[in-house]
Amino acid sequence: MTIVPTKEAEAAEAVRAAQSSRRTLSIEGGGTRLAFGRPIQTDDTLSSKGLSGITRYEPAELVFSAWAGTPVAEIEAALDEKGQMLPFEPMDHRTIYGGSGAPTIGGIAATGASGPRRIQAGAARDLLLGVRFVNGRGEIVKSGGRVMKNVTGLDLVKVNCGAHGTLGFMTEVTFKVLPKPERTLTLILEDLDDERAVQAMSAALGSPFSVSAAAHLPADVGGARARTALRLEHFAESITYRARELAKVLSAFGRAREIEDDESRALWRAIRDVDALAQPKDDMLWRVSVPPTQAPALLARLRQAGLSFRALLDWGGGLIWIACTENAAASTVVREALGGDGHATLMRASDALRASLDVFQPQDAALMKLTAGIKASFDPDGILNPGRMYAGL
Amino acid sequence: MSSIAFPTPDPAILARRDDIIAGLAALLPPECLVTSEDERRAFETDALTAYRRLPLAVALPRNTAEVAAVMAFCHREGVKIVPRGAGTSLAGGAIPQEDAVVIGVSKLNRILSVDYANRTARVEAGVTNLSISDAVMPDGFFYAPDPSSQLACTIAGNIGMNSGGAHCLKYGVTINNILGVKMVLIDGTVVDIGGQALDPAGLDLLGLIVGSEGQLGIVTEATVRLLRLAEGARPVLFGFDSSEAAGECVAAIIGAGIVPVAMEFMDKPAIEICEAFAKAGYPLDVEAMLIVEVEGSEEEMEAQLARICEIARRYGVKVVKESRSATETALIWKGRKSAFGATGRVADYICMDGTVPTSQLPYVLKRTGEIVASYGLRVANVFHAGDGNMHPLILYNVNDPAEQAKAEAAGNDILRLCVDAGGCLTGEHGVGIEKRDLMRHQFSEVDLTQQMRVRAVFDGRWLLNPAKVFPLDGRIAA
Numbered sequence: 002m003t004i005v006p007t008k009e010a011e012a013a014e015a016v017r018a019a020q021s022s023r024r025t026l027s028i029e030g031g032g033t034r035l036a037f038g039r040p041i042q043t044d045d046t047l048s049s050k051g052l053s054g055i056t057r058y059e060p061a062e063l064v065f066s067a068w069a070g071t072p073v074a075e076i077e078a079a080l081d082e083k084g085q086m087l088p089f090e091p092m093d094h095r096t097i098y099g100g101s102g103a104p105t106i107g108g109i110a111a112t113g114a115s116g117p118r119r120i121q122a123g124a125a126r127d128l129l130l131g132v133r134f135v136n137g138r139g140e141i142v143k144s145g146g147r148v149m150k151n152v153t154g155l156d157l158v159k160v161n162c163g164a165h166g167t168l169g170f171m172t173e174v175t176f177k178v179l180p181k182p183e184r185t186l187t188l189i190l191e192d193l194d195d196e197r198a199v200q201a202m203s204a205a206l207g208s209p210f211s212v213s214a215a216a217h218l219p220a221d222v223g224g225a226r227a228r229t230a231l232r233l234e235h236f237a238e239s240i241t242y243r244a245r246e247l248a249k250v251l252s253a254f255g256r257a258r259e260i261e262d263d264e265s266r267a268l269w270r271a272i273r274d275v276d277a278l279a280q281p282k283d284d285m286l287w288r289v290s291v292p293p294t295q296a297p298a299l300l301a302r303l304r305q306a307g308l309s310f311r312a313l314l315d316w317g318g319g320l321i322w323i324a325c326t327e328n329a330a331a332s333t334v335v336r337e338a339l340g341g342d343g344h345a346t347l348m349r350a351s352d353a354l355r356a357s358l359d360v361f362q363p364q365d366a367a368l369m370k371l372t373a374g375i376k377a378s379f380d381p382d383g384i385l386n387p388g389r390m391y392a393g394l
Numbered sequence: 395m396s397s398i399a400f401p402t403p404d405p406a407i408l409a410r411r412d413d414i415i416a417g418l419a420a421l422l423p424p425e426c427l428v429t430s431e432d433e434r435r436a437f438e439t440d441a442l443t444a445y446r447r448l449p450l451a452v453a454l455p456r457n458t459a460e461v462a463a464v465m466a467f468c469h470r471e472g473v474k475i476v477p478r479g480a481g482t483s484l485a486g487g488a489i490p491q492e493d494a495v496v497i498g499v500s501k502l503n504r505i506l507s508v509d510y511a512n513r514t515a516r517v518e519a520g521v522t523n524l525s526i527s528d529a530v531m532p533d534g535f536f537y538a539p540d541p542s543s544q545l546a547c548t549i550a551g552n553i554g555m556n557s558g559g560a561h562c563l564k565y566g567v568t569i570n571n572i573l574g575v576k577m578v579l580i581d582g583t584v585v586d587i588g589g590q591a592l593d594p595a596g597l598d599l600l601g602l603i604v605g606s607e608g609q610l611g612i613v614t615e616a617t618v619r620l621l622r623l624a625e626g627a628r629p630v631l632f633g634f635d636s637s638e639a640a641g642e643c644v645a646a647i648i649g650a651g652i653v654p655v656a657m658e659f660m661d662k663p664a665i666e667i668c669e670a671f672a673k674a675g676y677p678l679d680v681e682a683m684l685i686v687e688v689e690g691s692e693e694e695m696e697a698q699l700a701r702i703c704e705i706a707r708r709y710g711v712k713v714v715k716e717s718r719s720a721t722e723t724a725l726i727w728k729g730r731k732s733a734f735g736a737t738g739r740v741a742d743y744i745c746m747d748g749t750v751p752t753s754q755l756p757y758v759l760k761r762t763g764e765i766v767a768s769y770g771l772r773v774a775n776v777f778h779a780g781d782g783n784m785h786p787l788i789l790y791n792v793n794d795p796a797e798q799a800k801a802e803a804a805g806n807d808i809l810r811l812c813v814d815a816g817g818c819l820t821g822e823h824g825v826g827i828e829k830r831d832l833m834r835h836q837f838s839e840v841d842l843t844q845q846m847r848v849r850a851v852f853d854g855r856w857l858l859n860p861a862k863v864f865p866l867d868g869r870i871a872a
Contacts, residue, residue, distance in 0.1 A: 150821030159601025180651030290591035344595035362595040374851035
C-alpha cells in the first residue's frame, strides 16, 4: 500500500501506525532515485508527493522553505524568477536511472545530490539550513532553521542529508540559495591525459579566479577528443578579465578555447547528470570520491587490473564516475584501487548485484557501530527504508 | 549570586581524587598533568569569566594515543571529562566542574602536512586558527573561517562550536571548510571520519560532530580545506543616520545579487568604543556603520564597490569611506576584530550570539535597545549583518551581583526575541552553560529528546562535557 499524507501530522500518524504494527516503510518522493542504494522490500510505501509547495521564500535573505514533495522544477522556476539558484547544482538522476517522475526537493536532501559547483559553493548538506522530519517513532522533529549560522544543539540536519530516508521521513526542508551569476564562461583544454588534466584543474582551482567547476571528459567520453573544462561565473565585467588571466595560468596545458552562456550551461548540465556515461543502461556505474591528485593513479590501477571502463572526472578530479560492463568482480577491483583514501558507491547495477554487493563503501567496525547506533536512535524498530544503505540497518 | 546552575559534584569521585590522579600519572609524564590548586586555577574558567569551577585535574596529552589512554581511563573509572581548546568560549563551553578531568589539546599543536594540489592541510587539533593561515599565506592560500579570537582559539574549539567569523558570508563556517577528523570516542576508541574527499562515505558523521560542543568525542587531528587568496580585498565604510537604514541597505545589496565577502554592522556605542581603542578612522557622527568588503582585481573591486556604493546612496548613506591602502584595510578590520577586547576595557560585558533572519534585523535591533534599557543597562551592537548573526554586548559591572543578574536577564530576553523572530539562540559561540536553560524556548521536548538520543550513542553515561548544551533536568541515557 502507498500512503500519501497531505499534512505533516498525517505522515507522523502513518509512521506511528507502522511502528505499532511493525510494518516497514519505503520512503519515496518523485520516485526518480529509487535505484540509488540497496534494493529493499517493505510492507508499505510512504510518499511525500502530497506534501508539496513552497512554504516561504525570502529572496533578500537568500533562503526558501518547501514541503519535501515539492518538485525541483517548481522551486527552480520560483528561484529563477528572482534571479537566484540552488548553489550546489543538484544532479538529476533520471539520466542514469531513467523514469519519468518529477524529482523532489526532499529527494535531493535525502540523497545529498550535489553537482559540479560543490567545489566552490558547498554540497547539498552545506546549503541545507533546516529540516522537519518524522522519525521512526512517528514523532515530528525539527532541526536547524532558516538562518545561515546556527550552532544551537546537536545538528541533525546534515546527518539526515544523504541518509537516504533511513533516519526520518523529511517533511519540510529549508535551503540557502545564491544569486545567479550574470555571466558564465567555460575554458576548454583539449587532448590532455588524466594526469595532465588533473594538474590543469589543480592549477585552476589554486588560482585566485574563483573557478566554480572543473571537470575532465577523456577522449571518447561525450566527444572524440579529451576535454578539460573550467567554469567561471561572475559579474559580466569580471568574466572577460578572469578568462584572460585563467588562460594564462593554464597556458602550459595548451591553448584554451572559450564557450559561453547557453553552450556553457548545456555542457555543465551534461556533466552534472553524467550524460556521457548514461548509456548503455545496463552498464554498471560507480561514483568514486578521492583526493583529486589521486584520480589518475586510481584510473591507472583499474586499467592494470584489466578493467575495461569509461570514466568522467568532476570536482577537479575528486569525483570520478566509472562505467563498465556489469560484473561482480569489478567491485573488488574498484575498491582495491582506492588504496585506502576515498570511497566508492555503486550507483547503478541490477537489483541482484546491488543486493549482494556493498553499495556504499564498507566502513570499519567502530564507524559501523556508530552508524547502527544513530540509525537506532532515530528509528529503533528499523521501519524506515530498512537496508537501503547497509544490509540489516 | 550567579544564576547559572552547576551540577553537584559527585562526592564519590571527589573522595577518590588521589587514586584518579595516580591513575592519570601512570599514563602521562609529569609535565602533562596539572594537579596543584595554583596551576589548576588557570583552567577554572574560559571567556565567560563570571563563572568558574576548579577541575579535579588537568591532562595535557601530547598525541592521540595519550588522549585515548586518558579517555579510556576516565571512562573505566566513571570520571567526567571536560575538553578544552584555548578556553576562549564566550558561552562557558570549556568551564570545568569539580569532579571532572579537563583534557586540553594545547600540546597537539603541529601542522602535519600541507597539500596545495588538493588544497588541504592536515593539522593537530590544538593548532590555533590563525596559525594555519599564517603557514600557507606566503604561498597565497588561507584557511577561511576567521573568528575574532583567531589568534588564540584552536581548531578543536572551532570544530566544537562550528565557528564562523566575519568572512563566512562568502566562505562559510567551520563545517564547510573541513573534510575529516581523527576523533577519540569516550571509551578511548580512535576513529577516522571523512578524509580528503569532498563527501562522506556513509552517514555524514562529520556534520554531526562539528558543532557538538565536545559532547561526542575529542578531536585530535583535522583535515581542513585551503582556499586561494583573492587578488585583493578592500573594505568600504558606510555611516548611516539610523540602524534601520543600515539594515535595509544590507538587504538591498543581497537583493541586488551581490554577496560581498563580509558585511559587518556596528552601532554608535560600538563605533565609539572601537574607535577609541583602535583609532581606525571610524565616523563618530553616525548612528550605525557598515563595513562591506569585496574581493578581486583592482578593476573588479572598483566595479563592485561602485555598485554597492550606489545602493548605499539609495538608502541615504551619510559617510562613505573606501580603504585606499593595505594599512587602512588592516586598521578598519583591527577596529572591528578588537570590538570585544575594546569593550572589555570600558566595562564588563556579556556577549550574546543569537542569529535572526536578515529581514528582522532592524526590528530586533530596536527591541534589543529597549530590552537592555528597561534593565537600566547599556548595550553595544557589533555583528555579522550579512548572515544575521548578532552580537549585542551588554555592559555591566561584574562586581555588582544585582547588575550581573540584570545583564543575564536582559541577555535571555534578547535570545528569546531572536528565536521568536525566526532565528536561533546561538550562531557561532555555542550553547555551553550560558544558553543551556533557554534550549526549551527554541526546541520542543521531542526535538531535544532526539538530539539526546543521538548524543547517547556516543556517550550513554553523560561523562563528556556533561553540564553543557542540554538543560540539566530531563536528560535521557542510552
